[in-house]
Amino acid sequence: MGFFENISRLEHELIIEAELSHGDYFLYLQEISEYFGDYFLKEDNFFNNVEEVYNFKVLYMKLDKMLKLAGLSIIRLHMNQAYMDLRNALELGCLAAYSLVFPETEFVFSNQKSNIDELQKDRQYKEKKLKEKVYKWLAESFPEHSKVIKHNKDLINQNVAHGNAFDAHSLIEKLDDNQFIFSFHDRYHPKYIRKTMWIISNTMFTFMHLFYNAAVSNKLIIKNNEIEIKLTAFLQTDMKIRSEIKNMFISDDESQLRV
Template identity: 25%
Template sequence: MDKDALPVSLHLYSAEEHQKLIDAEPRYGNSFVNAYNTTIVLSNIMMWPIIDCDLFIRFYSQMKKYHTLSLVSTVRLHRVQAKMDLRYFLESTVNAAFTLAHTDTRNYFDYAENKINNAQKATSQAYKWIENAYPGHSKFIKDIKDEINGQTAHAHVVNSQHNFDFVPGQRAEIVTSYFDFEDDDLVKVDLWLCAKAGLYAIDLILAVQKDFGGFLPSSDIDGLGQLMADNDAVQHELQT
C-alpha cells in the first residue's frame, strides 16, 4: 500500500508516540532515567566475542531489541505490548545465557539434517539449566513471566480497562482509545520493573560469562552497581 494512501490518523498516532517518548524524562523522572540507562548498558555489555558463539549473539540481539521495545512501548502508553515485549526479552535472556555456556547448536538446529529443532523443547531445556545453575536469576525471571502470563500476555477483558470506557449520560459515549489512558503512577512502576528485569539479565549474562567465557565485557558494565542502586532508589520513591 502506498504510504500516502494510509489513513491520516496513523501518521498522527506515530507523531504522538514520538512526542510521548520525548516527554518521558520530565514526566516520569527517575523511573524513566533508570530504565533508559539500563537499556543502554544492556545493549553494550559485550565488547567482542572470543569464541565462536553465533547462537549467543543471535539471542543477545533479541535481548537488546525487545528490552528497548518494552521501554519505548511503556512510555508510548501501550502496556500490553510492553509486557509482551518484556516476556520475549526474558525468554531471549534465558536462551542467551544457555547458549553462552553451551555452544553446541544441536539443541536449536541440526546442520547435518539441515533442520531447525523444536523451539519450545530447546527453550525448556534452557530454563531447566538456568534453574539449576543460577536459581536466584531463574526465580526472578519465572516470577515476572508468571505475572505477565496471568495478566497481559493473553487477550483478557481486564486489559480493556486501559483503553476502553463508557461515559453515560444524555450524550453517552463509548471510548476505544488507541493509547492507554494516562496513569503516571502505573507507568512509573512498569518502567521500574523494566529496568529491574534488564539489570537481572545483565547480571545473569555476566555471571555466565565469568563462569564460561565467550566474550570480552565492555567498560559500560562498570556502572552496573550504580544502576542497581538507582533502581532501588526508584522503588523506594514509588513506595513513599
C-alpha cells in the first residue's frame, strides 16, 4: 500500500471513530456543519430574491466549504491546516455579511491592464481597500460579532499562520535513547483537538447569527421563528461546551488559542 493510500485509510478511521474519541465536541461540530450547509443555504428557507443575494450565495458556498475543510482537518489531526482553513473562512464570512447589506458592491475586480504584474497589484490593492471597509462596517454595525471574529483571526495570525518550531514539535515523540518517532499527524493532547472543534463550531454559529441579523435588519427576510429556535439551541450547546473548555484550561498557561 502506498503512502497516500495508507494515510487515507488512517484518516478514514479517525473520522469513523471521532464520536467515540471526542463525544459532544464532535457531535456539535457535525450537527452545526450539516445545518450550516444543508438547511441555512436553501433559498426557500432563507431568501426569496435570489438575484439580490447572488454575491452572498457565492461567498457563503465558499465559506461553507472552508469551514467543513477546517472540521475535517482537525478530525484528521492536522491542526495548522484546520486553522489556515478557518482563517480563510473568517475573511469570507465578513465579506458575505457585507454583501447582504451592500449587494451592489463589486467583489470580483477586473480591469484592462495588460501587464499581469500590474493587474495583480491593482486587484490586491482593491481587495485590501474593500476588506478595510468591510471590517470597519462590521465593527460599527455588529460589534460583538466583530470582536469574536477579530479575536480568532488575530490569534491564528500570531500562532499558526507561519511556520515555527513549536508546531514542528507536535509531530515527534522523543524516546529514552535520544531517538525520535515522527508522525504525519499532529500529536496534540485531545483537549486541544476538542477546543479546535469548538472554535470551528463557534465560528459557524457566529456567522449564522450575524447573517440572520444582517438579513433581518436589511429587510431581506422577516423574522423566522424556526431559525431563531435553532440558533437558540445552538447557543445553549455552544455555551455549555465553552464552559467545559474553560475548565480544561483553567490552570494551563500553554494554551495556544485562548477561549
